[in-house]
Amino acid sequence: MLNSYLNLVKKLTEISHLNGVMSTITWDQEVMMPDGAANARADQVATLAGVVHERMTDPVLGEYLEELRTLTEHFNPAECCNIREACRQYDLMTKIPKRLVQALAELGSKGHMTWVQARQENKFKDFLPVIQEFLMLKKEWASCAFPDLSPYDANIDQYERGMTAAEITVIFDQLKTTLMPLIHEITHHAYQPDTAFLQGCFPIDKQAALARKISEDIGFQFDKGRMDVSVHPFCGGSHPTDVRITTRYSKYNFVESIYAAIHETGHALYEQGRQIASADLPVSESLTMGIHESQSLFWERMIAQSKAFCTHYFDSFCKFFPENLQTVKVDTFYRAINACKPDFIRVEADELTYPLHIILRFEIEKELFEGNVSVNDLPELWNEKMFTYLGIRPPNDTVGILQDSHWSGGAFGYFPSYTLGAIYACQFYRAIQSEHPDIEQLVASGDFSSIKNWLNKNIHSQGKLYTPQELILRITGEPLNPEHFICYLEEKYRKIYQLKGS
């Protein structure tokens, strides 16, 4: 083994350890930290981030990589992956001028505060300069990081590597063409599922016990992770043996907390399923945001919103909440949790309307980066699209263009990953189904192990060995193909809503 490869591994491992520490204190900040500690913590995080940045841009690391990047024929695929990923990371970090890094960090922190207030006060005008400035900085960043890509493609590449706005446009146009008329048909249909019983009073300790039970049933290992409460549910943690998910509880709605926990468990199974032996090296890391989201959506939607899953857990639900569900049948429950109802807020959207929330944001980002729209006109553009796609018009910007935090941190190009994840999830489900034709019976009997093992073997343990394009081809025999997602939605929702052609 070349010395410089061993040295590289040592350096990457140290960086990974420090990133692990950072993840733990980030989790702590969201879940445990007392409010009064915010300033002190910000200082501590900034210093640690400085140490990590120093190590990631260490010229000695650059020298190892310079030697290794031309010698890949000496290494096995996992080693090649580590070298390739380390080069990508190092190049990205060293190509961006320090001034730009600082400007982005400062705007990120200022932008978030500005957004919180602007949303609260429904004042898009106050937030407008943040978008404008980020757009400028992100274009400059793109020209440094990926001079061969268009600025928006360079930003997309951060979340869904190898994907372009042009490819996404083709996929999203296909979705629009089918989903818009389907949603229209549903919302104007006479039959609507009964959802009244989902509102009520559901003791939080029971919700928490149920969330833990389901999470454990589908495979979350509590000896290598935790489940807690935070304002926004997320999956964090510092290592495959320390994966931490959160959910949030409302006394009045148990479906939201349970499904948020299942969603985060999907992310967590990905993290717990990474290769332990190379846990501190890039080859074991999760592939892209889109693939990560495919794992959470796989469990939340493909599995947990299925009839089979409802069938398996309905007795438990009734036992936990007897007063609320005593007169409800499992089929009624299944229809209720899948009810489709256009609404303003993305994070509360159902499976069917969700993609249109994403498409709207993607189209706006594209126009912004291409300079076809002025930032001033964004709220009106947002509301127009909302009306065209979902037939509703936001009464104010708080529930319109100001609802998401993404742009306040400069995360342009992130949104498409949510819906790409849903498409991946559907294709993965089909692939498992062709290997386990009895998948529905397995779920109905509460046996999730074959499914989890398939994901472990084919996705989680593969880390960054392949590109997303290679991975989906290897596993499903096909490239990313929205047809499966469209068929799945058509079939499922025509049946639930008793539409013609079901």
Added chain:
Amino acid sequence: MLNSYLNLVKKLTEISHLNGVMSTITWDQEVMMPDGAANARADQVATLAGVVHERMTDPVLGEYLEELRTLTEHFNPAECCNIREACRQYDLMTKIPKRLVQALAELGSKGHMTWVQARQENKFKDFLPVIQEFLMLKKEWASCAFPDLSPYDANIDQYERGMTAAEITVIFDQLKTTLMPLIHEITHHAYQPDTAFLQGCFPIDKQAALARKISEDIGFQFDKGRMDVSVHPFCGGSHPTDVRITTRYSKYNFVESIYAAIHETGHALYEQGRQIASADLPVSESLTMGIHESQSLFWERMIAQSKAFCTHYFDSFCKFFPENLQTVKVDTFYRAINACKPDFIRVEADELTYPLHIILRFEIEKELFEGNVSVNDLPELWNEKMFTYLGIRPPNDTVGILQDSHWSGGAFGYFPSYTLGAIYACQFYRAIQSEHPDIEQLVASGDFSSIKNWLNKNIHSQGKLYTPQELILRITGEPLNPEHFICYLEEKYRKIYQLKGS
């Protein structure tokens, strides 16, 4: 302001930030971390410790200090303190050969595991080589760190700076002379307080609510800290605005959990009371282990084990645990929680027998360092002294010489701080009393603010400005003087036990 001083402040602040991060993940390890993450966490901690060590021994830091250490007349007392403390730390870190640092770290981690098993299996022989090796390494460490001090004095200096074994011997001999006959008289006295009602069933959620209430009453700021559960109660946290205490709950005993919480609150008030403006500089740091312990013991014993405190809280206790306390009177309660009963285990010892547990350990450590006793003979020496001092003989080493973790980590010289802390606490109480003669009425009425403010002003906010010797002289007008502690114990226990001369 000299540039090198500003540079020093910058470097020290960065080190403090990283130490803050370390504190948070250490807390996390004890309170939150899933068991399966132990190995990964150890790697992360080791890497972060390496970064901190690198920064603390940075030759550039050494150059600033070289310039500053002779220029102290240009600086105010706080600045002088920062320079002095930074020099002490830097010298200590750079004087110890790397080989020795590593050997101590390795033995510390191996020693702890060996001790856990040896204690479990009652096999002192297995633990013996750890003591032997630590003794050798700690003597070598002493000769590098403080060549002018005797090896044991050098080790004591780590916990109670400026104190020597000779001085401690004088103090401890005074304690022995009075406490041994007093304990003998008590244990052979006909009257013994009724303590039966302290055993029972005390719901843990009620204990937790009570612990939080009392902690908050005496001044713990929950917006700048947390209270959680851990195997061993401790006070941690990363900053005066993020102080984290723990306690532990047994269903069968509420006094232990409440008093552990009060003890840790005492530590926490010290940390929350540090100077915020210089929170990342040595001048604001707590002074010594002994002074820290004085703060926890002040609240646990001088305040919370007093009749006035019991009087104030007895109604609450009865309200929280009506079944257990309905026939009990406050005076009975006060006597019960102060009952004196020689036992084998230090951490469960009462106020009166506790010093003898410490004196025993101090004398053994001294003999060990002076080479007057062979490690082989330690268990017998321990048991002999136990019999002489407390009239009981441990049935095995698990409850004898193997009970404490300190030696497994090489912490020789630590034990005296516990009893020095008790002596300080008593002198501080007297000083407050002379300023607030109504201190007992204040406590009885639940008004702790004057007491807390006095401690904040005279101790917490003074940080490392003075030596412990200077501090106690400034505050009490006297040097450390065990007479007050002895008088306090004599008076209190003669009264409780209705002995002659009370």
